[in-house]
Amino acid sequence: MNSSGEYFLKTYLDERKNYINEALEHYLPQADTYPSVLSRAVRYSVFAGGKRLRPILCIAAAEAVGGTKEKVCAVACALEMIHTYSLIHDDLPAMDDDEYRRGILTNHKVFGEGIAILAGDALLTEAFSLMSEFNSKEKESAVLRLGVIHEIAKAAGIYGMVGGQTVDLDSEGREVDFETLQYIHTHKTEAMITASLRAGAITAEGSKLQISEITEYGKKIGLAFQIIDDILDLEGNSKTLGKKTGCDGARKKITYPSHAGLEFSRTKAHELVKSARADLASFDNRADPLRMIASYIVERVS
Numbered sequence: 001m002n003s004s005g006e007y008f009l010k011t012y013l014d015e016r017k018n019y020i021n022e023a024l025e026h027y028l029p030q031a032d033t034y035p036s037v038l039s040r041a042v043r044y045s046v047f048a049g050g051k052r053l054r055p056i057l058c059i060a061a062a063e064a065v066g067g068t069k070e071k072v073c074a075v076a077c078a079l080e081m082i083h084t085y086s087l088i089h090d091d092l093p094a095m096d097d098d099e100y101r102r103g104i105l106t107n108h109k110v111f112g113e114g115i116a117i118l119a120g121d122a123l124l125t126e127a128f129s130l131m132s133e134f135n136s137k138e139k140e141s142a143v144l145r146l147g148v149i150h151e152i153a154k155a156a157g158i159y160g161m162v163g164g165q166t167v168d169l170d171s172e173g174r175e176v177d178f179e180t181l182q183y184i185h186t187h188k189t190e191a192m193i194t195a196s197l198r199a200g201a202i203t204a205e206g207s208k209l210q211i212s213e214i215t216e217y218g219k220k221i222g223l224a225f226q227i228i229d230d231i232l233d234l235e236g237n238s239k240t241l242g243k244k245t246g247c248d249g250a251r252k253k254i255t256y257p258s259h260a261g262l263e264f265s266r267t268k269a270h271e272l273v274k275s276a277r278a279d280l281a282s283f284d285n286r287a288d289p290l291r292m293i294a295s296y297i298v299e300r301v302s
């Protein structure tokens with residue numbers, strides 16, 4: 001990406017991130033809302049930082065088909081709540097047992113395991129409460145929204161992220177084949193990324209063709225994102241990443257680079273991104289943020 005592209009993308013990501021943070025502030029309970037320990041635990045992880053990639057993809061997909069960020073705001077925030085719940089639970093001693101996330105101590109290290117589990121549960125539940133709330137003006141889009149809620153539920157549950165996490169957990173320390181690795185990647189990471197994009201495009205009433213092209217783009221950047229995540233665990237800087245590196249190797253986890261080698265993995269991620277950008281060929285310049293986010297995914301350092 002050239003420097004004017006970089007500036008455009010940085011401005012876009014910063015603006016959308018601030019918009020999401022303000023909206024999350026509005027939707028989440030204040031720190032003193034009873035029971036305060038739960039409110040504080042929820043806020044601790046949500047406002048610990050994070051790229052806000054999933055809500056930004058939701059907004060960018062909506063904008064690419066001619067919609068607005070306001071129209072998808074609640075769904076976008078719900079996606080970040082689901083993502084944050086998954087990070088809190090992923091860090092628990094029963095799962096990855098991590099000490100740091102987003103540059104600060106993990107939720108259970110600060111609030112204890114019980115409250116961390118409940119903070120994750122609360123975020124997941126509130127996400128669905130938020131998405132299913134309508135004001136009188138939005139009633140006619142209720143059927144559309146119901147479809148979006150259903151898709152997000154599928155992407156987050158057994159047939160998506162939780163399924164992927166289960167196979168990941170179950171495979172630790174064991175020899176697994178490439179097919180299993182692909183199952184883990186597509187379900188644990190890619191499903192929610194694709195669902196975020198589809199949620200934006202569907203809510204903003206994109207055409208069938210636009211939604212299907214955005215879906216193809218999502219599958220490719222979702223896999224590229226996970227491959228880069230595996231590479232960053234090997235080569236990244238723990239300070240920039242805000243968490244420990246080298247964890248996959250220590251836990252004997254099969255990753256894309258451990259299976260296919262570093263160079264092949266890097267090339268694969270770049271090819272996926274190139275192909276994802278090509279999927280957007282019929283879109284006008286309103287899809288530029290999506291095009292640039294694809295490139296950013298392989299260039300990112302955190």
Ligand code: GRG
Pocket residue numbers: 049050051052053083085086087089090102161162165188189226229302
């Ligand atoms: C516990 C049900 C359950 C699922 C956990 C998200 C996840 C599944 C695990 C997190 C561990 C991990 C490294 C997953 C693969 C890639 C990924 C989702 C990284 C974290 O997402 P980012 O980079 O994080 O978007 P930020 O902090 O920027 O939001």
